[in-house]
Amino acid sequence: MSPPASVSRIPEASNSDQVPAEPSISEGMAPVLPYASASASDAAVDAIDRSVHAALARFTGGVSPAALAMAFADWQLHLLASPGKRAGLVGQAIQNTFQFFDSMVPRQATFQPWSVIRPPDNDRRFSSSDWELPSFNLLAQAFLLTEHWWHSTTTGIHGLAHSNAAIADFALRQCLDTVAPTNFAISNPEVLRKIMETGGGNFVYGLHNWFEDWQAVLSGAMLRSDQKFVVGKDVAVTPGKVVYRNELIELIQYSPMTPTVRPEPVLIVPAWIMKYYILDLSARNSLVRFLVENGFTVFMISWKNPTPEYRNFSLEDYRELGVDAAITAINSLRPGRAIHAAGYCLGGTLLSIAAARLAQERPDCLRTVTLLAAQTDFTEAGDLTLFINESQVSFLEDMMWRQGLLGTAQMAGAFQMLRTNDLLWSRIVRDYLIGERAAPSELMSWNADATRMPYQMHSDYLRRLFLNNDLAEGRYQVNGRPVALSDLHMPMFVVGTLRDHVAPWRSTYKINFLADADITYVLTSGGHNAGIVAPPGEEGHSYQVLTKKTHDPYLGPDEWIKRALSHEGSWWTEWTRFLGAHSGQPVPAFSATAAEQKSEPLGDAPGSYVLEQ
Numbered sequence: 001m002s003p004p005a006s007v008s009r010i011p012e013a014s015n016s017d018q019v020p021a022e023p024s025i026s027e028g029m030a031p032v033l034p035y036a037s038a039s040a041s042d043a044a045v046d047a048i049d050r051s052v053h054a055a056l057a058r059f060t061g062g063v064s065p066a067a068l069a070m071a072f073a074d075w076q077l078h079l080l081a082s083p084g085k086r087a088g089l090v091g092q093a094i095q096n097t098f099q100f101f102d103s104m105v106p107r108q109a110t111f112q113p114w115s116v117i118r119p120p121d122n123d124r125r126f127s128s129s130d131w132e133l134p135s136f137n138l139l140a141q142a143f144l145l146t147e148h149w150w151h152s153t154t155t156g157i158h159g160l161a162h163s164n165a166a167i168a169d170f171a172l173r174q175c176l177d178t179v180a181p182t183n184f185a186i187s188n189p190e191v192l193r194k195i196m197e198t199g200g201g202n203f204v205y206g207l208h209n210w211f212e213d214w215q216a217v218l219s220g221a222m223l224r225s226d227q228k229f230v231v232g233k234d235v236a237v238t239p240g241k242v243v244y245r246n247e248l249i250e251l252i253q254y255s256p257m258t259p260t261v262r263p264e265p266v267l268i269v270p271a272w273i274m275k276y277y278i279l280d281l282s283a284r285n286s287l288v289r290f291l292v293e294n295g296f297t298v299f300m301i302s303w304k305n306p307t308p309e310y311r312n313f314s315l316e317d318y319r320e321l322g323v324d325a326a327i328t329a330i331n332s333l334r335p336g337r338a339i340h341a342a343g344y345c346l347g348g349t350l351l352s353i354a355a356a357r358l359a360q361e362r363p364d365c366l367r368t369v370t371l372l373a374a375q376t377d378f379t380e381a382g383d384l385t386l387f388i389n390e391s392q393v394s395f396l397e398d399m400m401w402r403q404g405l406l407g408t409a410q411m412a413g414a415f416q417m418l419r420t421n422d423l424l425w426s427r428i429v430r431d432y433l434i435g436e437r438a439a440p441s442e443l444m445s446w447n448a449d450a451t452r453m454p455y456q457m458h459s460d461y462l463r464r465l466f467l468n469n470d471l472a473e474g475r476y477q478v479n480g481r482p483v484a485l486s487d488l489h490m491p492m493f494v495v496g497t498l499r500d501h502v503a504p505w506r507s508t509y510k511i512n513f514l515a516d517a518d519i520t521y522v523l524t525s526g527g528h529n530a531g532i533v534a535p536p537g538e539e540g541h542s543y544q545v546l547t548k549k550t551h552d553p554y555l556g557p558d559e560w561i562k563r564a565l566s567h568e569g570s571w572w573t574e575w576t577r578f579l580g581a582h583s584g585q586p587v588p589a590f591s592a593t594a595a596e597q598k599s600e601p602l603g604d605a606p607g608s609y610v611l612e613q
């Protein structure tokens with residue numbers, strides 16, 4: 001029996017959850033009459049406060065001024081109360097100054113670059129050989145010494161809360177990044193070289209690029225440089241059919257490319273904060289195509305890009321209408337077949353919740369669970385946690401309360417703020433000062449194809465996962481019953497990425513002491529996206545892998561990284577070996593044709609939801 005083609009169930013907010021209408025000036029300013037109910041008065045006051053916060057958020061980019069002020073106040077007060085620390089900072093500044101001027105005295109026939117300080121491995125601003133020229137190298141070293149000194153002002157202060165120290169350090173780093181010598185034509189040797197080569201023509205090209213981008217911003221369209229790849233034509237091109245649709249997801253089944261396939265289907269749950277096709281880019285780097293070519297039947301969830309009407313969709317709605325609905329649909333199409341379920345980023349977090357619940361109710365439903373750069377414990381969730389506190393979450397809720405969702409510009413801005421050097425300043429320098437566009441890539445085009453998030457769902461996952469850490473601590477409830485990750489007993493394949501700024505690998509590694517299962521943990525090179533999109537034919541990929549059996553003693557991450565075997569190449573091949581080892585013998589390929597489904601497919605891949613802007 002085939003699943004229903006569509007469902008119509010848009011959750012309605014209960015009376016207690018209804019968003020209060022924005023009051024008029026007369027309502028907000030009118031005195032409370034003696035017979036007026038206290039609840040009505042409270043609602044009006046709350047609405048006024050939320051409206052003010054929402055308006056303020058437009059000027060702060062969604063960052064709570066109160067949270068930032070409290071962090072800086074904590075830092076400043078503790079620094080003022082630490083005369084020893086201040087004296088040490090003065091001494092460090094004097095020492096840095098003497099070392100810097102001493103490096104200017106020639107002691108060898110040739111100038112020795114980076115003799116005092118060199119950039120960290122992940123700082124690519126000064127990677128060009130032009131920065132080794134004496135004058136520019138000294139300028140770069142002076143900047144790096146200043147940056148390092150300011151970092152020292154936020155560390156090693158007794159009594160300073162770690163979270164506030166991290167916020168102060170992050171904010172100071174953002175300020176320093178704006179005045180880096182790489183950002184100005186007169187102090188950037190790469191820009192000066194381009195001026196000499198083009199006779200200043202680079203500024204003409206840069207002005208043209210700026211004008212194109214400004215037009216795109218005003219029209220609300222993607223930047224011209226991000227429009228090179230068309231969904232369904234250049235990316236998301238693996239053949240398949242939409243076999244199920246409800247108001248939140250489309251479920252895609254990909255057509256087989258081998259005469260036989262493994263009997264257990266693979267379900268991939270991407271994060272709802274991204275378009276799914278990061279896992280189905282071009283033919284050369286599509287994880288979906290790689291699985292299909294290796295004899296697996298693959299299903300993929302494509303999330304709908306929500307509009308303000310979806311404001312009351314909760315995290316539980318995403319579980320029920322997303323993961324649960326997809327599993328039910330696959331069970332209808334492939335009855336009696338256990339599923340290899342895989343989740344990427346927050347899709348993996350949502351999958352772990354659903355899997356823990358299914359482990360109680362239907363323990364044979366899932367054959368294996370794979371988590372790709374997905375966290376289940378959020379106590380060390382990277383730079384994102386810098387601004388996850390009560391003040392910041394409440395401020396974001398007020399901003400979303402007014403518009404019903406978190407917009408694409410706000411989503412992109414949040415991630416851009418985490419990596420301003422790579423995602424903002426380097427692009428400004430390249431596009432507008434050097435006057436060149438970066439070579440188009442599928443990954444950057446996908447990155448610009450942003451999505452929105454409903455008010456209630458975003459509030460749920462910020463509070464329940466990031467702020468309160470309910471999932472890891474056993475407080476997360478599904479249908480009134482707590483979900484325990486220790487109920488996960490099926491074999492697990494977990495991937496962390498070495499340079500992940502969204503889901504640090506040490507955070508994803510914590511599943512090893514949360515789940516009661518055989519866990520194959522893989523640490524791959526690269527970051528949150530590039531580490532996952534790591535096709536075998538691409539150079540530069542490597543990974544470490546080690547399997548922990550259920551009853552093996554726990555290994556901490558530092559001990560794990562010493563023992564895990566290192567391999568050159570892509571972790572994709574390791575995953576297919578894992579899936580194959582937990583699958584049955586190949587059977588004739590199943591094709592999602594209308595005759596086999598007893599109903600018409602709902603369209604060709606990539607479906608309609610992924611095309612919505």
